[in-house]
Amino acid sequence: MFLEKLHQIKAFVLDIDGVLTDATVHVTETGEQLRRFNVRDGYAIQLALKRGFKICAISGGKSQGALLRLNTLGMADVYLGIAKKIDTYNKFVEDHGLSPEEILYMGDDIPDLPVMKLAGVPVCPADAVEEVKEISVYISPKGGGHGCVRDVIEKVLKVQDKWFDPNPVAGDSTIVSS
Amino acid sequence: MFLEKLHQIKAFVLDIDGVLTDATVHVTETGEQLRRFNVRDGYAIQLALKRGFKICAISGGKSQGALLRLNTLGMADVYLGIAKKIDTYNKFVEDHGLSPEEILYMGDDIPDLPVMKLAGVPVCPADAVEEVKEISVYISPKGGGHGCVRDVIEKVLKVQDKWFDPNPVAGDSTIVSS
Amino acid sequence: MFLEKLHQIKAFVLDIDGVLTDATVHVTETGEQLRRFNVRDGYAIQLALKRGFKICAISGGKSQGALLRLNTLGMADVYLGIAKKIDTYNKFVEDHGLSPEEILYMGDDIPDLPVMKLAGVPVCPADAVEEVKEISVYISPKGGGHGCVRDVIEKVLKVQDKWFDPNPVAGDSTIVSS
Amino acid sequence: MFLEKLHQIKAFVLDIDGVLTDATVHVTETGEQLRRFNVRDGYAIQLALKRGFKICAISGGKSQGALLRLNTLGMADVYLGIAKKIDTYNKFVEDHGLSPEEILYMGDDIPDLPVMKLAGVPVCPADAVEEVKEISVYISPKGGGHGCVRDVIEKVLKVQDKWFDPNPVAGDSTIVSS
Numbered sequence: 001m002f003l004e005k006l007h008q009i010k011a012f013v014l015d016i017d018g019v020l021t022d023a024t025v026h027v028t029e030t031g032e033q034l035r036r037f038n039v040r041d042g043y044a045i046q047l048a049l050k051r052g053f054k055i056c057a058i059s060g061g062k063s064q065g066a067l068l069r070l071n072t073l074g075m076a077d078v079y080l081g082i083a084k085k086i087d088t089y090n091k092f093v094e095d096h097g098l099s100p101e102e103i104l105y106m107g108d109d110i111p112d113l114p115v116m117k118l119a120g121v122p123v124c125p126a127d128a129v130e131e132v133k134e135i136s137v138y139i140s141p142k143g144g145g146h147g148c149v150r151d152v153i154e155k156v157l158k159v160q161d162k163w164f165d166p167n168p169v170a171g172d173s174t175i176v177s178s
Numbered sequence: 179m180f181l182e183k184l185h186q187i188k189a190f191v192l193d194i195d196g197v198l199t200d201a202t203v204h205v206t207e208t209g210e211q212l213r214r215f216n217v218r219d220g221y222a223i224q225l226a227l228k229r230g231f232k233i234c235a236i237s238g239g240k241s242q243g244a245l246l247r248l249n250t251l252g253m254a255d256v257y258l259g260i261a262k263k264i265d266t267y268n269k270f271v272e273d274h275g276l277s278p279e280e281i282l283y284m285g286d287d288i289p290d291l292p293v294m295k296l297a298g299v300p301v302c303p304a305d306a307v308e309e310v311k312e313i314s315v316y317i318s319p320k321g322g323g324h325g326c327v328r329d330v331i332e333k334v335l336k337v338q339d340k341w342f343d344p345n346p347v348a349g350d351s352t353i354v355s356s
Numbered sequence: 357m358f359l360e361k362l363h364q365i366k367a368f369v370l371d372i373d374g375v376l377t378d379a380t381v382h383v384t385e386t387g388e389q390l391r392r393f394n395v396r397d398g399y400a401i402q403l404a405l406k407r408g409f410k411i412c413a414i415s416g417g418k419s420q421g422a423l424l425r426l427n428t429l430g431m432a433d434v435y436l437g438i439a440k441k442i443d444t445y446n447k448f449v450e451d452h453g454l455s456p457e458e459i460l461y462m463g464d465d466i467p468d469l470p471v472m473k474l475a476g477v478p479v480c481p482a483d484a485v486e487e488v489k490e491i492s493v494y495i496s497p498k499g500g501g502h503g504c505v506r507d508v509i510e511k512v513l514k515v516q517d518k519w520f521d522p523n524p525v526a527g528d529s530t531i532v533s534s
Numbered sequence: 535m536f537l538e539k540l541h542q543i544k545a546f547v548l549d550i551d552g553v554l555t556d557a558t559v560h561v562t563e564t565g566e567q568l569r570r571f572n573v574r575d576g577y578a579i580q581l582a583l584k585r586g587f588k589i590c591a592i593s594g595g596k597s598q599g600a601l602l603r604l605n606t607l608g609m610a611d612v613y614l615g616i617a618k619k620i621d622t623y624n625k626f627v628e629d630h631g632l633s634p635e636e637i638l639y640m641g642d643d644i645p646d647l648p649v650m651k652l653a654g655v656p657v658c659p660a661d662a663v664e665e666v667k668e669i670s671v672y673i674s675p676k677g678g679g680h681g682c683v684r685d686v687i688e689k690v691l692k693v694q695d696k697w698f699d700p701n702p703v704a705g706d707s708t709i710v711s712s
Contacts, residue, residue: 031246060348068565170594170645209424238526387602416704
């Protein structure tokens, strides 16, 4: 059922906090925020982009660190400071000529609800809030920042026979540290 | 019983370390401290403030980072460097004309004990110390910094029919990174 | 048996990495190391010092951050960059006129072994290595950096009727952020 | 079977992210990345080097912090920004005149697969991805950054009667903080 739906997926739309991160921020004395990303998620994102998938991140937060991290993984569609995610989502969908059943959306909290309902395949991490779990067609056994993104990208690429890479490149090899 | 008491709650008084954070500090070589906050807690705090609840944080510590984090979530009542929490608590209660049964206090350690006993609804995170658990009317299944604040705010707003937000705003969207 | 031995304890000797911290270091791009301390440990350390106990930390590492953190908690006896812990331990014991049965030592790894054997009450965190567990008279259910120090200080103060504080001061209230 | 193979091991080849670290990066607002290393791993690395073992780290990432951390532990063979690990591995093997059965390789993700198959003893942390687990002769009960490196170094040194150190030096004592 769920796996069936993955055959048509062409794009991933992801929340940042609680999906690409573990839902926490480390705050310094000057108020700077550090976010925790998963490098195994990073490998899957790089491979999916190489395979031609579109990957978009939409966040209410304004973390420049998240932007830099995701850009170095090759993600061009990173939208920050978005209070209402639906407009951004609709523009992304339109720009790329996507239909709902071609989109997998992974969110973890209430602000994701309205937009998740528009996506053909709404999914969530193991530690998503109840309301999000209720409308998800799949709950990853992995939590936010602990591999949930890797889990769903891997599942999509596998059903489409695009996961195996005879010549894998080390996950962060394109990342240039600041 | 516990849920019954939540109907009257108008204010939340929260400890910082071990409640809004996971009871650890990351210390740099120069002694700067980083604290770890939960973004799902942040969503609930923003919504509760929007609904008119008062939220106050009282801490023995002097973390400017905590102050900045909580201010950006919209919390005005953040008191740091408070050795004896009772005076601060009493002033907050008086300023807002609150009665004990209107206050939920969440604490995790011994310094919270004297003031917790004054609140109508003393509660604690899953990893609070024994003495605090003993006087709590509710022990959240979530630990400090891992969603315990979200858990109790959500419970209060739900019994008061104030949780559902037809137009949710992404959690950290009002946060301006330093 | 174990609790019996605690009646005579006058001093705590603690390892830093893996006991006062969670055995990890976060390393920045410039090689700076961040260490993770527990604030509930901090409360117990401050109370024990107030009660007249001696608390000493001996570490092979040279973390200035650890030094600052422990100094602000009131600990004067913090020894860093100590390859052979026995000499430092012996000097501390001699300076304070302590006998073995008055000393509780908490360590987690091989470098602690020789000196642990000298202390009357050798103990360890839940995640200590096997060799250390084997010679410990007590294995805390809490891990390094997750409250193991609080656990043993609390146990000592309780058997000596020194734990209850009618006027508790918030744990980190004496800490001045850098 | 597995323990038998350890008698011949003379060198360890390790991945960094997900093996020496916990597979996450903390990202600051300016894009700087922090990585989390285990100090008990550090003790084992220092001891193995003292015993004459070769230890090599090969990473797709370019973390200067990882380089500094591993250098201060005494590791000279640290190779960063390596997209294809096989060439680096082959050069390391040739430089030190090693044969496959003398090499233990610990990896956690797809980019490790091609090179793991060359090593006599391919192993992985508890949280490695499925493909890596399938070709590993041993899966450590410890996860990446949580002692998996300590676990395998300890096992090798024990079967070779090189683990016991009558005069242990504290793990990080040679580390000079930047």
